[in-house]
Amino acid sequence: MTNEITSNSIKELEVNHKNFSSACTVLISLYDSTIRKIVNSSVNACLAPLCSIDGKHVITIEGIGSSHNPHPVQERIALLHGSQCGFCTPGIVMSLYALLRNNPEPSKKEIEECFDGNLCRCTGYRPILDAAKTFASVSKSISCENEIGDEKRVDSNGCDGNNTQEKTSQNKGCGRENCCQLNNRFEDFVIFDEFPKYKLKRYDPSQELIFPPSLINRVPKPLFFIGRKTKWFRPINLDQLLDLKRVYPNAKLVSGNTEIGIETKFKKLKYPIQIYVGEVKALQSCEFGDNGLTIGANITLSKFQQVLQDACKRYKSHQTQVFQAILSNLRWFAGNQIRNVATPAGNIVTGSPISDLNPIFLATNTLFTLTSSSSSATTDSNNNKNRRVIPSESFWIGYRKTILTEQEILEQIFVPCSAENEFVSAYKQAKRRDDDIAIVNAGLRVVLDKEHFVQDISLAFGGMGGVTLRATQAESFVKGRKWGDEKVLQNLLETILQELQLNFSAPGGMASYRRSLVAGFIYKFWHDIGTKIGLYTNKNSSCIIEELTEIIEREISQGVQSFGRPEDGKNHVGESIPHASALKQVTGEAVYLDDIPKAHGELYGTLLLSQEPHAKILSIDACEALAQPGVRGFFSAKDVPGENKWGPIFHDEEVFASTEVYCVGQIIGLIVADTQTLAQEAVRLVKVEYERLSYILTIEEAIDKQSFFSMDRQIVRGDVDNAFKEADYIFEGSSRIGGQEHFYLETQASLVIPKPEDHEFEVHASTQHLTETQIVLSSVLGIRANKVVCRVKRLGGGFGGKETRSVPLTAALAVGAWHLNRPIRCMLDRDEDMVISGQRHPALGRWRIGMSKDGKIKGLDLDIYTNGGWSSDLSSAVLDRAITHADNCYYIANMRIRGKICKTNIHSNTAFRGFGGPQGMMIMENIINEVADSMGISVDTLREINLYKEGQKTHYNQLLTDWHLPQLYQQLKQTSDFEKRRHQVDSYNASHKWRKRGLAFVPTKFGLSYTALHLNQAGALVHVYLDGSVLVSHGGVEMGQGLHTKLLQIAAETLSVPLDQIHIMETSTTTVANMSATAASVSSDINGYAVADACQKLAERLRPYREKTQNATFKEICQAAYFDRVNLSANGFYKTPDIGYSFEKNEGQMFYYFTMGAAVTEIELDLLTGDHTILRTDLCMDIGRSLNYAIDIGQIEGGFVQGVGWCTIEESLFFPNGQLFTRGPGNYKIPGFRDIPQDFRVSTYQGTQYPHLKTIHSSKGVGEPPLFLGSSVFFAIRDAIKAGRQVNFNKYHNQYGYLVQANSINEIVTLSSPATPERIRMACIDHISKAALVSRKEGEKPWNLMA
């Protein structure tokens, strides 16, 4: 795009709009005339108003390279496996590109930080970081070697900086010119010398796109646009701005649009007159005065950071306390894309109670200049402007309310220098450290006299009420008292907790935790300042102070991948080639559903969703919506031409609710209009009258009310009752696990195209299950399946969420398309998607276990309850997997497991990577941990005593063959240095009071096969064309997991044809009929065999021609066969042999084989905040002989990180009224770049035989099995909490007389999953958390809850 704006409508910059994951990142460059420099910034396109980019240069992913000629950034991310589904990839490429444009020689740290704000749900980030770090400057990296503690760290590419190191089979090189892993110099290309041999382009900054010279000389002009519903002004100086504000007092000022963008998009607020302030230079000024810094209120936060850094250098160090505090908070303020546009004014004027800047401004007497052209409240008037300078404490007057008058703007901010004995600190705790809003934050300031008596103090907090507030009583208490007197601290903590009360139902929830944080911040501040004034001099206390005052910092992440090699004699299978679409994904050429060009006459559909969890529908009135221009129709249950009922197993759902709704988000109707905006506006005008009925949200309520689906399951092996009689100990307990949102980056999307003839329908659906889509559509429309073709090229992630829950959207669109006879498309907004589409099942396990004295499990009685939501969907199959995986890796001779699915009024929960397996295994690992603690033996000992051995049978009577777990377990124990590190962790814990480390070893086994026998089949169709090219079609959907890539390798191997002659175009019901969903990790197994079957037939047919013409090309062979009238098309079929299990009889083989593995994770925990970081994970998996090791390593790492999210930060919560609270990235957090292990060592189990494994090329399914290993982080956290409870207070009790002895030392840690900072903190029972505890009063409801 160039600088010209031709559109006169106000709309967003519609470049790659990807739903707030920063996948829409673009580079915006502008010439800053004040510094005479071109400034390049990564920006979220979806938040940038189109009009705001006049005069700026925009570069999108398409602008920097193509798959034929990729930019080095694109090429390295593609070839080094940094793209799986590819939906996040453009944003990731552009973030790195933006960094290189500003800084062609970045350090590794700068590289890691450049991805702040980008999310990826597939890769687990490690390969992206590896690819990115190949750009790291040699001079800024000290050496390949990085010493941490006494341990030598190895670079992610195996580089330990030592040229003599032994080579492992892994991706080599850290990207530095002189890297020890490279044979060649980094001249024209880099060769990764062992696996595989890539030629990577050299990065030459001088070859970058130039900034258009015309934009350097551009003279800004005022602009005015009139849109359909909005007027947009762009003044270019303060006078114009103030005049506009005088004429249009209701006008909304727009700056970075990061707050307004959210308000208009999600809260649907309307601002008909908008004034863009980005060209008003006076609002971007900066002046370093004697007493402080004056900035224009609308400088970007990134620029503010630079100015503050500059200020820290210009002023004396004691004067910079405020600047440093703001800087420390800005570091955790959103991501780069937001900081590059957002402004202090936007933050201040929004007045959010959890603003990160306002507590510091409030605590430090920052001054705001409010300016208008005709204000009567004048204190300083010049040049026809009225200015009043007010202290920040008078500015906020209520929840998001300020004293700004309608005509006033915030012009300047004066940030004062600190005085000699003045100290300022800022604190923030969020669910995720990077790019997350605060739960509680604080700006704390104190002025001390020479004897350390408090002269002045301000304690400002965000997140403790409707506004940023000061703890004035606590301030008064401490004034005049001595800093360092521990009794003063104790009383201060008591006073502040007395003052800052929250009741149990307080908005925002987490009342106890928030109060704990307030006290924790004070506690940290006290010691931080104590250190600065020299109070803690002895060695012991300085160690404690350090851990108290420093936030947990991460090292730059690094890792090692060690994996197998292709078998001898194989040319393609086993090769670690990059994902077949990688180059298209990194260049923006890959087509996702919403990229398909508009069909002729296409309309847009928006769903009308229930707002009640359970209610009768009394009436639906769409008249007002239908009267809107551009609205084409409204459709509901009465308009369904065929069957309104559907369901993947039981038909218990309606496409459109007819008389009753059973959850918030259930589909009631469909509005169809010319555009998305019109449809979304119109749907809000449809009125639905409900009669509310009683409802159930949680598992506990469902158990209370006995609300279950009638699909109970039970497996019994042995005599459990007798086992309890013989047991030496019996323990019981329960384990609770929350749900998990799929958070695929591409939300659900469909395009339904009615054909002019014969009532045929063509459907493009972002689904994992084309056949289900086809069958349901034909039933809903009352036509035969042979009239419906469903196709999909690729998904931007699925993870099970598009297995069945994609069907309702497509079915609803089809009804509209049927009536209007026009194509209809819809791509759900993120919030709609999260509300509608269901999640991983929350689960509860209630257990009783009998143990022998020597640690053997004698018997287990376990009830598993899952929350199925309002319809049955796949819940019964999910439950099957939960109860068949609840043994995890332990032999339990006597076992009784009952499973029940709770019927509740939340969205219908569904398949999610692991499909119930992780929930079952989590319950078992909880049992193992709690039993070990109860018996007082090490959990590792207990685990080893009970680990399955080869030849034993599971509780569903499956014989364990090729059972390598015991060996793998021992091997990992050795390679991870487990015993030594156990001691190191214990001694660290013994000498640290507020920081603890935790170490956990977790094994896993995962059964491969659909539990429903009939699904274990697959088909393929392979055509060979006369030019020797091959087209492969199969029944699997490519959703990033590399399925197509692996199947291309199988086809190439079987046909002995070069890979580049083989192509997979799409997955379609016209080429392969009756496919199973792409799920259960078996798609490569079953589709691979089907493809191989077809290819073998073709190879057999071509064999005579090959033999006849020894040196002929494949093309010549094909032509010879063709002229001989040989059929060059073949279909293939496969059904998994040997399996077939009966729950009734507990007989037959359930799974074809098992994938197994184990992980060891070490974490560090801040007991005062609940914050943690993953120090190191060692993970090993037995994945057989991989079809493509690089792709499988990607699955392992991505699965692991998704598992980490599931059991740490991903918390799905509902309001008590049944509305989903966590309905967007704002309050649902998936792991980001800096949530992965700092040191991540992944290997595949090698050097073994598989006498029983009969899969294709002896490979194993790997999509789901690694996910559960993410729980090693959960159990490491639990280990650290235990250490916190056990060792904590004894050692330092005398020194800190005010401390209360922990009376919970012997209490068993029962930690629900996910282990959020809140749960962690509250589990670390100590005097602060106890004092902060808010008890629930009669009738008080939680603000939000886990279903």
Ligand SMILES: Cc1cc2nc3c(=O)[nH]c(=O)nc-3n(C[C@H](O)[C@H](O)[C@H](O)COP(=O)(O)OP(=O)(O)OC[C@H]3O[C@@H](n4cnc5c(N)ncnc54)[C@H](O)[C@@H]3O)c2cc1C
């Ligand atoms: C993904 C994401 C992450 C975020 N993370 C954080 C975070 O970590 N911490 C945090 O505190 N906030 C966060 N925010 C909130 C938001 O980014 C900040 O509040 C930001 O500072 C707003 O600035 P803006 O320039 O984009 O404001 P805009 O959206 O342009 O405007 C916000 C408000 O300020 C008014 N305004 C702007 N300039 C002036 C002026 N000169 N005079 C009078 N009124 C004015 C506007 O009229 C509007 O009412 C986040 C937002 C997003 C979308």
Ligand code: FES
């Ligand atoms: S590759 Fe990043 S979201 Fe799929």
